[in-house]
Amino acid sequence: MPEEASLEGTPTWIVASVCSVIVVISLVFERALHRLGKALEHRRRETLYEALLKLKEELMLLGFVSLLLVVFQDVIREVCIDESLMERWLPCRGASPAARHRGIIFSIFRDGGAGARRMLGGMPARATVQARPTIFMSQGEVPLLSLHALEQIHIFIFVLAITHVVLSAVTVLLGLLQMRKWMHWENAIQEEGDSAPKMIIRVQKIKFIQDWCKGHEKVALVIIWMRSFFKQFYGSVSNDDYVAMRLGFVMEHIRGHPKFNFYDYMIKALEKDFKRVVGIKWYHWIFVMIFLLFNVSGWHSNFWISLIPLALLLLIGAKLEHIINKLAYEVATKHFAADEEGNVDMVVRPSDELFWFQSPRLVLVLIHFILFQNAFEFAYFFWTLAKFGFSSCMMDGPGYSMSRIIICVVVEVLCSYSTLPLYAIVTHMGSSFKSAVFADDVAEHIRGWADGARRRNRVAGAGLVGLGVAAAAAEPSEEGTSCSSRMPEGSQPTTELA
Structure with missing residues (x-):
């Protein structure tokens, strides 16, 4: 030839x-x-x-x-x-x-x-x-x-990068779809128009608190962790969980404005975290090198390594559920959320001490690693299938190959529909908030408070010259409705506490 x-x-x-x-x-x-x-x-x-x-x-x-x-x-x-x-x-x-x-x-x-x-x-x-x-x-x-x-190495690196980007985007999109029902919960809270004290009383009555008021101190720590572990598989975040943690966040960071749209804030924060998740860090490449090194015939390293993201994901899900349970217990130990003078006591107290090493950001790092490793398993399987065939020794046997794919699918589904929504809400139970996401809402509320203050000053000045009564009679409802939701803590009208 x-x-x-x-x-x-x-x-x-x-x-x-x-x-x-x-x-x-x-x-x-x-x-x-x-x-x-x-x-x-x-x-x-x-x-x-x-x-x-x-x-x-x-x-x-x-x-x-x-x-x-x-x-x-x-x-x-x-x-x-x-x-x-x-x-x-x-x-x-x-x-x-x-x-x-x-x-x-x-x-x-x-x-x-x-x-x-x-x-x-x-x-x-x-x-x-x-x-x-x-x-x-x-x-x-x-x-x-x-x-x-x-x-072949050239093609594998290309497949790995593309697979990681695609799976990360799919995971976040599925998680956002799962969290769309939270928008209805947020809208219901906004429509109720409850003030902070009324919302606190509601929180004390919900099932989130009642379940943990009953004999919580007598339950062994192992049982608590077991309950947290299994709860991540069904209804990881309920309506009661959302209401309680939303109130805790609002009272910790923006006290005096209970109508803050917590759902929009969470979605913006999750989108910002997506920017970190979509990339590949240097330590991810170290993991790839370690895998290539130990991919020796007879060691079945492909299968054992595929268990790492599943184990980490289950551990993270249990930890996030345990944080919710711990917050519920703290609420249950309080007799009243508001004293006789109407001063608001913290219902759910966000704190970095609830997280590993007092770092909520560590949870995102682990989720990022899980998504990359899961993408690596998918990429390696399809690359091997395309270049060598299903019967190749690179597949490590049909049983191990199918087990790895099943584990990868379970990790993808569990992360999208349970762990990611849990992370989206529980991570805000730390001591701080993301100022870059918070800036737009803060600016809007500050402008509203400033406008209300100017209107009150104009009304007060008019009263000095005998026009105060007329001004108050002309716009009583507008002033009350526009300013009551922005009044600081302890300044709510007494009718709100009835």
């Missing part, structure tokens, strides 16, 4: 056509991302726009890695090692090192011809096939990494 033609012998119309297709596809993808960014800016979704910029950074990193693999492939291919070193830490057993490398090099020629050419930007395949293996075998050496193996 004649040797394949190089670029020198390729018709120009073929070169131009292929390059045109590649450029057009790249431009369409780039303009689609640009239009998406403009749409997010137009809708004032700054956090999602920042996540899109983070995605572009990851794609740029991916392109840089691909470029390095192409540029240095000749250098890597020139490196030779002793043949005896190839007998250790093999992902598949059976073939000798020399035969295996010859098989990798010749596997690209399905028709058995010796003149085919394979290029990633390197030398002709004839030289690779005929010259290099002879030199390596005569000296008792083998190449460190073949051209075909470099190509």
Whole structure:
């Protein structure tokens, strides 16, 4: 079979056509991302726009890695090692090192011809096939990494990055869909128009508190953790949980404005966290290197490593549920939420001490690692299936492969519908709030308070000249309704406490 033609012998119309297709596809993808960014800016979704910029950074990193693999492939291919070193830490057993490398090099020629050419930007395949293996075998050496193996690594890194971005986006979107029912709970609270004292009395009566008032101190710590563990599988956040934790957040950070839209704040905060989740951190790549190192035949490392995200996810879910239970217990130990003078006592007291190492941010770091590792399992499975087949030794057996996929699906579903909603609300039970998300709402409320103060000053000034009574009689209801929800703590009208 004649040797394949190089670029020198390729018709120009073929070169131009292929390059045109590649450029057009790249431009369409780039303009689609640009239009998406403009749409997010137009809708004032700054956090999602920042996540899109983070995605572009990851794609740029991916392109840089691909470029390095192409540029240095000749250098890597020139490196030779002793043949005896190839007998250790093999992902598949059976073939000798020399035969295996010859098989990798010749596997690209399905028709058995010796003149085919394979290029990633390197030398002709004839030289690779005929010259290099002879030199390596005569000296008792083998190449460190073949051209075909470099190509497979190249494809795997690309599949891993794309899979992580897609699965992270799917997880967050499914979590947001699961939390849409919270919007109805928030709307119901807004329509009720309850003041803080009335809301506190309601919180004391709800099932969230009553369940934990009954014999909580007599229950062993193990039983409490068991209840927290199993609750994450059904109704991880109930209406009562939402009402109680919403009130705790409002009274801790924006006391005096009980009508604050807690749901919108949570969604904005979650969108901001999505910007962190969509990226790949440096320590994630360390995990990939460790996995590739221990992916030895007979160790079944693929299966054991797939258990790590499941175990972490169950532990995080139990911890977040335990925080809810602990907050409920603190409420249950209080006799009254408001004393006789009408001063409001904290119902749910947010604190960083509720979290591991007093750091709510650590939960997001662990969820990020879980999503990446789960994406890694998916990417490795489909990459192996496409490049080697289901019966390959790289699959580690049908039983282990199917078990890994089932575990990955369970992790994806549980994280989307339970753990992520739990994180979205429980993480705000810390001692601080995200000021970047909070800024818009604070500015709006400050403007409202300032307008109300100016109106009251104008009414008071008019009263000094005998017009106060007329002004008060003209707009009694508007002033009462517009200012009562913005009055500071302890300044609510007495009728609100009735």
